Amino acid sequence: MSKFKIKAFFAQLLALILAAPMIAWAGGGGGPFDAGTFSAIKVGLVVFAIFSAWLIKDKMGLPLPKLIQAPLLWIICYIGFRVILQPPIPFSLLAMYMGVCTVCIFLYCSLTRPSWEEFSHPIAVMLREDHATAKMSRYATFLIIPGLIAAQTYNQMLPKFGEPIELRTVHPAPPASINVHKKLVTLQTAENPFRIGDDGNYLKVGDEQKYFGGNAWTGDVPKFLQEVQQGGVVFFGTAGCFFCHGDNLDGKGPFSFAFNPIPANFADPGTISQLQETFVFWRVAKGGPDLSREAFPWASAMPPWEKHLTTNEIWKVIIFEYWHTGFFPRTWG
Amino acid sequence: MIEKIEEKGGLKGAILGMGAVIATTLVFGLAIPGQAQVFRVDPAPMEPSPGKYTTGTFSGNPESGKGVYFRKCVWCHGPDGAGDGPSAIRLVTKPRNFNQGTFKIRHTASGELPTDEDLFNSVTHGLPGSVMPAWGSILSVNERKDVIAFIKKELVKDRQFDDPDEEITVIDYGTQIPSSPESIELGRDIFMNKAKCVECHGVEGRGNGNLTQRDDWGFPIFPANLQKPWNLRGNRRDPYNPRNIFREVSTGLNGTPMPSFRDELSEEERWHVANFVISLTEVKRPIDPETSRPMIGFVIKSRYVPDSGIVPDTPTDEKWLTVPAQFVGMASQIIQPPRHFIRTVDDIRIRSLYNDTEMALLFEWDDRTESHLNPDAEAKYDFKRLSSESFPAINTTQYTHENDGERGPLKDVNPEPVGVYNDGIAVQFPQVWETLAPPLKPYFVHGDEKHGVDIWKWQADGTVEEIEGHGIDALQVREDKNVKVTYAKWENGRWQVIMKRTLLTEDKEKSAQLVNGTNIPMTFFAWDGDAGEVGGRMALSTFYYLMMEPPIPTTVYIYPPIVFFVLIGLLSWARAAAIQFKKDHEGEEG
Numbered sequence: 001m002s003k004f005k006i007k008a009f010f011a012q013l014l015a016l017i018l019a020a021p022m023i024a025w026a027g028g029g030g031g032p033f034d035a036g037t038f039s040a041i042k043v044g045l046v047v048f049a050i051f052s053a054w055l056i057k058d059k060m061g062l063p064l065p066k067l068i069q070a071p072l073l074w075i076i077c078y079i080g081f082r083v084i085l086q087p088p089i090p091f092s093l094l095a096m097y098m099g100v101c102t103v104c105i106f107l108y109c110s111l112t113r114p115s116w117e118e119f120s121h122p123i124a125v126m127l128r129e130d131h132a133t134a135k136m137s138r139y140a141t142f143l144i145i146p147g148l149i150a151a152q153t154y155n156q157m158l159p160k161f162g163e164p165i166e167l168r169t170v171h172p173a174p175p176a177s178i179n180v181h182k183k184l185v186t187l188q189t190a191e192n193p194f195r196i197g198d199d200g201n202y203l204k205v206g207d208e209q210k211y212f213g214g215n216a217w218t219g220d221v222p223k224f225l226q227e228v229q230q231g232g233v234v235f236f237g238t239a240g241c242f243f244c245h246g247d248n249l250d251g252k253g254p255f256s257f258a259f260n261p262i263p264a265n266f267a268d269p270g271t272i273s274q275l276q277e278t279f280v281f282w283r284v285a286k287g288g289p290d291l292s293r294e295a296f297p298w299a300s301a302m303p304p305w306e307k308h309l310t311t312n313e314i315w316k317v318i319i320f321e322y323w324h325t326g327f328f329p330r331t332w333g
Numbered sequence: 334m335i336e337k338i339e340e341k342g343g344l345k346g347a348i349l350g351m352g353a354v355i356a357t358t359l360v361f362g363l364a365i366p367g368q369a370q371v372f373r374v375d376p377a378p379m380e381p382s383p384g385k386y387t388t389g390t391f392s393g394n395p396e397s398g399k400g401v402y403f404r405k406c407v408w409c410h411g412p413d414g415a416g417d418g419p420s421a422i423r424l425v426t427k428p429r430n431f432n433q434g435t436f437k438i439r440h441t442a443s444g445e446l447p448t449d450e451d452l453f454n455s456v457t458h459g460l461p462g463s464v465m466p467a468w469g470s471i472l473s474v475n476e477r478k479d480v481i482a483f484i485k486k487e488l489v490k491d492r493q494f495d496d497p498d499e500e501i502t503v504i505d506y507g508t509q510i511p512s513s514p515e516s517i518e519l520g521r522d523i524f525m526n527k528a529k530c531v532e533c534h535g536v537e538g539r540g541n542g543n544l545t546q547r548d549d550w551g552f553p554i555f556p557a558n559l560q561k562p563w564n565l566r567g568n569r570r571d572p573y574n575p576r577n578i579f580r581e582v583s584t585g586l587n588g589t590p591m592p593s594f595r596d597e598l599s600e601e602e603r604w605h606v607a608n609f610v611i612s613l614t615e616v617k618r619p620i621d622p623e624t625s626r627p628m629i630g631f632v633i634k635s636r637y638v639p640d641s642g643i644v645p646d647t648p649t650d651e652k653w654l655t656v657p658a659q660f661v662g663m664a665s666q667i668i669q670p671p672r673h674f675i676r677t678v679d680d681i682r683i684r685s686l687y688n689d690t691e692m693a694l695l696f697e698w699d700d701r702t703e704s705h706l707n708p709d710a711e712a713k714y715d716f717k718r719l720s721s722e723s724f725p726a727i728n729t730t731q732y733t734h735e736n737d738g739e740r741g742p743l744k745d746v747n748p749e750p751v752g753v754y755n756d757g758i759a760v761q762f763p764q765v766w767e768t769l770a771p772p773l774k775p776y777f778v779h780g781d782e783k784h785g786v787d788i789w790k791w792q793a794d795g796t797v798e799e800i801e802g803h804g805i806d807a808l809q810v811r812e813d814k815n816v817k818v819t820y821a822k823w824e825n826g827r828w829q830v831i832m833k834r835t836l837l838t839e840d841k842e843k844s845a846q847l848v849n850g851t852n853i854p855m856t857f858f859a860w861d862g863d864a865g866e867v868g869g870r871m872a873l874s875t876f877y878y879l880m881m882e883p884p885i886p887t888t889v890y891i892y893p894p895i896v897f898f899v900l901i902g903l904l905s906w907a908r909a910a911a912i913q914f915k916k917d918h919e920g921e922e923g
Contacts, residue, residue: 127911138908146900150893157889161880163631164852166772215403217412236408237419240674243667247464248405248471254464257624258662258679260631260875289776298774298781299876303668324404 050076066119070105077101168261171275172295180285180306180314187278192315194227205277205331208319212326224319231320234313239305241317249324259301266325273327277318280329284314391449391478398483401476409464414488416550423674426463426566427552431484434492435549435588438567442502443585443593446494452481454569461572461625462557462564504583504595506576510604512611520609523602528594530606534559538613539826541701544713549588553714557591558699558826559610563626564679570625573617575607582606618660627660627680632852634659635685635692635881644686644693646819648829653695658682661857663872668778669805676872677701677714678859681758687881692847693819693833696758703823704862705793708752714864754862756823758830759790761802761856762845762879774854777876779805786856787845789816791830793823793862801843805869811843852878 081089081097089097109119126137177186195203200223208224215221216229235241235249244263246253251265266272272280282290288300305314322329403412409428411417416430429436438455439447456477457469468477485494492499510516524530524538533542538559548554557565562572567581582603585593594603618627636656638644645652661683665676677700684695702713763775764785775784779802788800788808797818799811815838820831836847847853857874860866 124911124915127908128915142901142904145904146897149900150897153896154889154893157886157892159850159883159885161632161634161852161882163878164771168772213400213404215400217403217407232408233419235419237422240420240423240667240672242408242420242464243665243674247409247466248468250471252466252623255664255667257621257626257629258664258874289781293773296772298776298784301664301668301777301875307670308672 065122066109066115067122070109070119073105073108074098074101166296168296169292169294171279172292174279174282178282178286178290180281181311183311185278185281185285187276187282190278190281192277192281192319193312194224194231194315194319196223196227198222198224205328208323208328212323216323225323227316228320228323231313231316231318232324234309234317235320238313239309239317244301249321261296261299263301266321266327269327272321272325272329275330276332277322277329280318280321281314284309284318285311391453393475393478393480393482395479395483395486397476398479398481399487401472401480402483405468405472406480410488414484414490420464424464425553425675426460427550428465430550431488432490433549433588434489434494437586437588438581439584439587440503440580441584442504442595444587445501446492446499448501448503449481449485452484453477456481458569459625460566461568461570462561462566467570467625504580505600506579507600507604509576509579510601510608512575512608516605516608517612519602520605520607520612523598523606524609527602528598528606533590535701535826537825537827538610539699539701541826543590544701546590548590554589555701555714558701560613560699561680562611562614563620570620572620572625573611573614575604575611578607578610579603616658626662629660629662631876632878632880633661633683633685633855635687635849635879637849637882637884638686638688639884642688644688644691644833646831646833648695648697648820648831652686653684656684656686658684658695658697661874661877663857663859663874666778666805666869666871666873669869671869673866673870675864676859676866677861677864678872681857681859681874683857685879685881687836687847687849689836691833691835692881693831694760696830696832697827698758698859699827700756700823700861701826702756702861702863703793703828704753704756706753706755706862710753712753712863712865714861754865754867755792755794755796755860756828756862757790757792757858757860758828758832759788759800759858760832761786761788761858763787763854764801764843764845765841766845766853767848774876775802776804777856778873779803779808782807785843787843788858789832789834790858791818791821791832792860793821795821797832799844811840813838813840813844815844847879847881849881850883852880855879 078098078101081094108115110116125134126141128134174187176188177184179185191202195205195208197203197207203224211222211224211228214225216225216232221229235245242249242253243255244253244259245251245266246256246263249266250268251263253263256263264271283302285304285306287304288297288302289304291297291300309317402410407418409416409418409420409424410431411421411428414431416428418428421428434446436447436451436455438460439445439451441447441451455465456472457467459465459467472480524534525536531542533540533546533556535541535556540556540558542556544555546554546556559565562568562577565572565577565581566586568574568577571577581591582598583593583595585591585595594606598606620626621628634656638652642652659682661681663676663678663680665673667674678698680698682697684697686693686695704713761779763769763780764787766774769784773784775781775786779788780786782803786802788798788802790796790798790800792798795818797814797816799813799816801809801811816832816834818830818832820829822829834847838844838846845853855877857877859872860870861872866872
C-alpha cells in the first residue's frame, strides 16, 4: 500500500467519523435547536458531511477497500432511513428499503470479476490462510460474529414491558349537528355570533387580522376586542382552561404534565388553524366524553364545557383562542 | 481495462444512488417540519442554568413592552399590574402584584429592588411550582426586555427603579464549596440548629413546619418542600444546582416569611446549607425539559418475589429496593363538579411487588399535614381566599350560568377551612379489563355508565374500601374485603402506605383480576384532608399501566449459547470449504 493510498484512506475515515455525530445530532433533535425548527440546517450539514467524504475520495482517486465500502454504504443508508427521514417510517418499510439497499450494494460489489475478487479476497484469506494476521482476524471474527448474534438473541428473548402502542386519532370526524343548551347547532352552517366588526356586521374569517396584537384592555377598545377580552376572562377565569392548555395556549399548563394525551397545543399550526370554528365549538361544548372511540374519550381530561359555561361564553373563548395565537379558523368557502 | 471502466461506472452509480437517497431525505426532512417553521416564534430557550451572573442593566422599549404585557401577562397580573388578573382568584401562589416593587427571586440584598437580569431570568425561566411559565421559548429576547421595561416604568408604583435612594447590593457567590459528606453534615447542623430552617421546612425538608403564615399581601403561604426542588420558584429550570439555594438563603424572598441569612451565616455556612438542601432529594430524577418536572414513565412495573417468597408488609424491607420508585404526576380534579383547583399532592411515588398469591403497592407521597376526619377541628391549610371583590379585574357577577343556574356565578371556589377530612389514596382498575379490546377503557375519572371500575381506597382513619365506580357521582362501596392495608404511617411530611390484594378474587365481574405479563390500566387518586379534599375534590392521575413482570423463562439462558456454538460450527465449516476450494484450484493449476 503506497503512502498516498494510506493517506487517502485516513482522510476518508476522518470525514466519515466527523459525519457520524452530525448525523446523530441531526436525528436526535436535541442540542440547542428545537427539533423541526432548524431541520433544514441539520439536513444540510449532514449532506455536506457525507459529500465531503465522497469528495475526498474522488479527489484522491482511490476508493476504500470494497470490504469496508460495502458495510459503510449500508450503515449510511440505514442512518438515512432510520434517523434522518422524518417522520420515522414503520419498521416493515425500513426492512424493505434496507433489503433493496443490501441487494444494490451486493450487486455493486459483485458486478465485475475484479470487483468481486476485491470484495471476497480478504474474506477468503481470513478463512483459510495460516499466517499470523489471518489467524488473528479469524479468531476475532469467529468470536465476535457469533457473540454479537447470541447477545442479540438474548436481548430479543428477554421479556420487554413497554407501554402498549395505542394509536389515537387527534381530530376525529365531528357529528353533523349537536344539541347545546337545548339548541341545535348544525356544524356545517353555524357561525360565531361574536365575529362582529366595527360596523356591526359579520367579520369574515381573515378580516379579524387587524385586531391581532391589539390591546383589549385599555384605551378605546373596539367591539371585537371587547369580546376577545371576555373570552380571555373565560379562558383564564371562569373556565380556567389555562390549567391545562397553558398561559400561552401551548398545551403546557401547570397540570399538563400529569395528563396523557397531553392537552392540545393551540399555538401549534396543526390544531385550531386546521379546524373550523364549529369543530372547536363541538370540542369545547361536549369535551372528552363525546369523542368517538378512536379518539380515546376515556383518557381525555377535557370537560364537557356546556355543563359549566353558556353558549356565548364558549363562542367568546373560541375567538380569544384564535386572537391569541394569531391563527384563522379553517373555512370551506 | 474494460473492467476498470465498468467498475468506475459502478462507483458512479452508487454515488448517484446515494445522491438520490440524500435528495429524498432533504425533501422529506424539509417538507414535513416545514409547516411548523412558518408560524413558530421560537427563540431557543436559554441555557437552563443560573450560570454566570452579571449585574448588567439593559434597556427595553416600554411602549412595545406594553403590547406584550396586554397580550400575554395581563391575564394573571391584571391590567394595573396588581396581580389581580382573571386567573388570580384560583391560584395559591398568587400572580405577583408589581405595584409595590416586591420581588422574590433576586441577587440583591433583602428588601431591595431586583436587577434587570433577575427580572429577565424570572421571565425567561418562569417560576416553577407556580403557574408562571418559562417565556424564554415563547417571547424573543427583545420582547422580554421590553416587557420588563414596561413593568418597571408603569406597573411598579410605590418605588422607582431610577430613584437614587434605591441602592442595591448584589450578593456574591464567593467560592462555591463542592458537595461532600462533611459539607452536607455541617449544612445539616446549621439547618437544624443555627439557622433553624427546620422550624418551617421540617426535619426532612418537606415544608411541613409552620403552615399558618401569610405573605406581605395577606395571602396564606406555605414553606417550600425542599425535596422537590423542581417546584422551587427560583430554580431557573436547573433544580439540582446548589447555587439557587445559596442565592435564596443569601437574599431571602422579599414579601414572604423567608428571611435573608446573609448576616447570620457566613458565606461558607450558606454553601454548606445549600449542599445539604440539595442532598435532601435522594433520587435526582432526570428532569423532562418539556415540563421542568421529573420524567414520567407510564408503565408501573411490579417485580416478582421468587421462590414462594413473601411480599413484605413494611416499607423498610429490603425487597422494596429491588424496584425503583416510579413517579406518578397528579393534577387537580377540575373536570366535573365539584371542580377543585388546588391539589397539594402533585406526585406519588409507587413501588410494586408480587408473588404467586398477592400483589402489593407501596405508595409514598408528600403531604405537609397528617389529617384524620374531624369536623370540629380547624384545617391547618388555610385556603380561604380574599373574596372576589379583591379582584376587580374579574367582574365575576356577569358570568351567571344561565344554563345551569344552580351553580351560579363564579365564586371563590377554594374550600373554606371547615373541618378536617381524611387523607387518602386510591388506585383504580377497570372491571373485567380482560374483555375490553385495547385500547378501550372506562372513563379515567371513576369509570362511566357502560364500563365500571374497581377502586381500592384507603383513608387515614383506617378504612379500606373496595368501590364500584360508574362515574364520579355513581360510586358504591362493595362488601368484598380482598384489599388489605398492612402499613400506613405519616412522618415528617410523608405518607407511606402499603396496599395488598390477592391476585384473583371470587367476584370476577366486580373486582379486577391481576394477571402477570400484560398491561393492566390503572389510575391514581389522592386526598389531602387538611386542604378540604374529600370525594370529588381530589388529585388524580391519567392512565398508567400495571405490568407484573413474569419471571424470566429459562429458555432465555439456553438459546443464546446454542446459537453461539452453531454459528461457530458454521464458520468452521466455511473455513474447511475455503481450504478445500483452494486445494482444488491448486490441483487445477498444477
